[in-house]
Amino acid sequence: MRKRLIEETLKRTKGEKSPHNWQLKIALDMLAGHDTLMIAGTGSGKTLPFVMPAFVLEKAIIWIIAPLNYIQGQQVKDFESMGLSAVYVNQETRWKEVKKQVVISSPEGFLDGDKLHGFLFSGELADYRHFVAVDEAHVIQTWGGDFQVAYERVGDLRAALHGVPFSAAIATVTEEIKNAIITSLHLGAYQPLRITNRGNFRPNIEHSVHRMTGGAVSYQEFTHLFPDPTKIKKTLIFVNSVEQAKYIVDELRQGLCGGRRVREEKPDNFLDPKREEDELLH
Structure with missing residues (x-):
């Protein structure tokens, strides 16, 4: 399976991307039914392992929860360039358009019965293997109580998707936020949890601090x-x-x-x- 993942990734990216060992490990863990949590720097390729199972499985659907429309739209373009059918769900999306290999939406989209909820649990997808991935997973903690209340309920999907592996990706994380992500998504509660920590150092990213005055x-x-x-x-x-x-x-x-x-x-x-x-x- 490892060899096939490498071959398919090279073929689908026209030889531009040879998967790293850590990306292969995460994809193999997902295929084995394990939960995964990856910590890796911005631009390091965190989202590639999310969709690699679809490279080797004939019937697989990757459900990706992403916080921003900009991220959702960019991911659709990236995945389509790899030969995958992908869609991001919004208010205008028709349910027939949802049957793709990769479906991207906000947490509201997955939890709202008028959007994906009914289709997600339909018998039409019974013989498909499902994988759920949460991109920018830190927002479960930082946005949960203010920006998007629905993020606090992302973990509720596990009750309905019994046995489906969940994956989460984040660039930077404190121990507190990491534990909050694990708790909210119930990572490791139903199947083994595999954590990959690549750190967040990138030679092309510069960090600087500007001390702000405060207030308005x-x-x-x-x-x-x-x-x-x-x-x-x-x-x-x-x-x-x-x-x-x-x-x-x-x-x-x-x-x-x-x-x-x-x-x-x-x-x-x-x-x-x-x-x-x-x-x-x-």
Whole structure:
């Protein structure tokens, strides 16, 4: 099986990706029915093991829970480039479109009876092998009580998906958050848990700390990250609440555009959250 996983990965990525030993180990653990928790740096290839079982199984569905629409859309493109059928579920998705090898959604999508819930538990999928993966799993702890309450209920899926292995991936994690993830997803409660810790060091990532003033004044300090409003590189700003995101967007518009309406004064893609090629994503 290991050899076949290597061959299929090379074939599907046109020779660009030869799976690392740790990626193969996680995929093999998933195929063996084990729960997995992987800790690996951003850009190291955490999501590849999620879908590798679909490379070698004729009837397999990978259910991926991802926190942001941006991440969901990008993953669909990545998986389709590997020859997998993939879809991310939103309000417009029809149930017939859901029958893919990889299905990506928010936790609400999996728990909402009007979306995936009924299809997930339908007899039509009885002879398929199922795998559930939670990407950016730290949000179970950090967003659970505020940003998206549904994340607190992700572990509820285990009661209905008896025997289905769960996997979780995260780039950085404290011991407290790691334990919270294990508890919330009941990792290791029904089958063995395999933990892979690759650390989070990446030579192409620089960490720096800016001590903020605190309070509402802190939102204004985000403008210092963009000294030239006409040359803003693609940037992701992660916050813990919708309210914080609104404040930051308002301050950026005020500080970088003088409070003017963005589309009237700047290029179409400047601070426009509706465009796919956004220079600033929030």
